[in-house]
Amino acid sequence: MKINIFLIITVFTLLLYACNNQQKIDSKEINIANSTTPNNSIPLTVKMVYIPGGEYKPFYGSDSTLVKVPAFLLDERAVTNQEFLAFIKLNPAWRKSVIKRIYADTSYLNNWVNDTTLPKDAKLDAPITNISWFAAKAFAKSIGKRLPTLDEWEYVAMADKTTANARSKPTYSNEILDLYLQKNRQYNAVKQSAPNYWGVYNMFDLIWEWTDDFNSVLTTGDSRSGQYDDKNLFCAASATSATDIMNYAAFMRFALRGSVKANFAIANLGFRCAKDTLILNK
Amino acid sequence: MKYFFYCLISVVLFSACKENKKQTVQLPSDSIFYLTSQWKNQNGDSLQLKALQGKTLAVVMIYTTCKAACPILVSKMKSIEAKIDKKNIKDVSLVLVSIDPTTDTPEKLKEFSITNKMNDPQWVFLTSNDAATQEFANVLSMKYKKISPLDFSHSNIISVFNPLGELVSQEEGTIDVDKVVNTINETVKKNK
Numbered sequence: 023m024k025i026n027i028f029l030i031i032t033v034f035t036l037l038l039y040a041c042n043n044q045q046k047i048d049s050k051e052i053n054i055a056n057s058t059t060p061n062n063s064i065p066l067t068v069k070m071v072y073i074p075g076g077e078y079k080p081f082y083g084s085d086s087t088l089v090k091v092p093a094f095l096l097d098e099r100a101v102t103n104q105e106f107l108a109f110i111k112l113n114p115a116w117r118k119s120v121i122k123r124i125y126a127d128t129s130y131l132n133n134w135v136n137d138t139t140l141p142k143d144a145k146l147d148a149p150i151t152n153i154s155w156f157a158a159k160a161f162a163k164s165i166g167k168r169l170p171t172l173d174e175w176e177y178v179a180m181a182d183k184t185t186a187n188a189r190s191k192p193t194y195s196n197e198i199l200d201l202y203l204q205k206n207r208q209y210n211a212v213k214q215s216a217p218n219y220w221g222v223y224n225m226f227d228l229i230w231e232w233t234d235d236f237n238s239v240l241t242t243g244d245s246r247s248g249q250y251d252d253k254n255l256f257c258a259a260s261a262t263s264a265t266d267i268m269n270y271a272a273f274m275r276f277a278l279r280g281s282v283k284a285n286f287a288i289a290n291l292g293f294r295c296a297k298d299t300l301i302l303n304k
Numbered sequence: 305m306k307y308f309f310y311c312l313i314s315v316v317l318f319s320a321c322k323e324n325k326k327q328t329v330q331l332p333s334d335s336i337f338y339l340t341s342q343w344k345n346q347n348g349d350s351l352q353l354k355a356l357q358g359k360t361l362a363v364v365m366i367y368t369t370c371k372a373a374c375p376i377l378v379s380k381m382k383s384i385e386a387k388i389d390k391k392n393i394k395d396v397s398l399v400l401v402s403i404d405p406t407t408d409t410p411e412k413l414k415e416f417s418i419t420n421k422m423n424d425p426q427w428v429f430l431t432s433n434d435a436a437t438q439e440f441a442n443v444l445s446m447k448y449k450k451i452s453p454l455d456f457s458h459s460n461i462i463s464v465f466n467p468l469g470e471l472v473s474q475e476e477g478t479i480d481v482d483k484v485v486n487t488i489n490e491t492v493k494k495n496k
Binding site: 122123124125155156234235237238239280283284 | 332333334335336338339438439441442443445446447448449
């Protein structure tokens with residue numbers, strides 16, 4: 023008799039435990055999808071550069087209106103393999119074997135040997151690529167940063183080595199285009215070339231970079247339809263005009279942004295982080 | 305009597321467990337129900353997208369102060385709703401997601417739904433914050449840009465999702481209502 027009661031109680035307890043356990047796993051599963059634990063374990067050696075606010079004329083937008091860019095901080099270089107590996111180790115939900123397709127397509131980290139091993143021969147200080155916009159955002163968030171906006175990125179991209187706005191220099195666009203033409207440049211280490219006017223490295227010579235609002239480029243109704251319904255950009259009328267020689271390189275960047283989706287992972291597309299700043303004038 | 309009581313409790317617990325399992329049907333890897341962002345509907349209820357799980361969804365992103373394309377999109381959604389097989393309507397949610405969360409409060413959306421006679425239970429209006437909106441727009445591969453405090457330019461897309469949150473099809477530009485309706489009816493049928 024007593025044994026029976028004991029049995030029932032045991033079963034009862036087991037069931038309860040099983041139930042609880044089940045719930046625990048569920049909530050874990052739900053939470054990890056987008057969770058990133060704030061931490062300081064990612065080796066953060068990157069310097070952030072103060073970019074004072076200003077106005078600039080976007081390559082693409084409401085024609086002649088100037089866009090205001092408030093002051094902000096920008097990483098001096100792109101996020102590296104080493105840093106992203108540290109992020110992956112701390113945030114298992116972003117490993118390539120478990121990542122949800124809604125956050126990253128099948129190319130995500132597809133060159134990595136396994137979940138936590140970088141590609142063979144990959145340099146630790148080469149920029150991370152093959153990551154989606156979601157992954158880039160999660161990385162930035164995990165260290166209290168964010169992705170730069172498209173305007174912020176383009177604002178810094180106006181600089182050459184000596185001036186903040188080099189758009190009118192005839193050599194400028196050509197130099198960028200030469201850099202864009204080099205193959206496999208994404209495997210090189212960061213900070214090997216000279217910084218620009220602001221002290222920011224590798225804006226053009228290693229990778230393409232995600233921006234926070236890359237999807238604000240309304241070049242087409244939908245990139246898959248192949249209907250270019252914005253003649254302003256795709257006729258490239260302004261790209262050939264001598265008034266803004268920088269346009270062709272910018273045109274290439276905008277064409278890329280208009281054609282990618284947030285879960286795409288591409289071999290030469292990486293990112294750097296930015297941050298708000300309260301300092302308005304330095 | 306005592307044993308009976310224990311047994312009863314065990315059974316109750318057991319069924320509780322089962323129900324729990326049922327809710328955690330393995331979602332496909334590309335399901336929108338993995339998104340963890342918080343939204344509010346037109347009644348002011350807080351929810352995550354997974355609250356919409358179990359029904360075929362027709363989703364569009366709009367903003368209520370829009371004077372150009374959105375009224376057309378809204379009227380397309382209404383004609384889609386009118387053309388769905390009557391027996392299927394209980395398995396369908398027509399979801400309008402705001403791209404202007406600052407202006408489109410739940411109250412605003414409620415008002416909009418009443419003005420436009422979209423207050424049956426199959427109509428769901430959602431609003432959140434800028435980050436969640438941006439994320440969701442990216443999931444729909446929808447482009448949008450704020451061009452002034454009250455105006456956005458954006459692509460016109462109506463997306464159909466199955467009850468597990470997988471994208472079935474997207475219609476964009478000049479939307480073919482009948483095509484969307486067919487997709488919805490078929491998706492409902494397939495998932496019964």
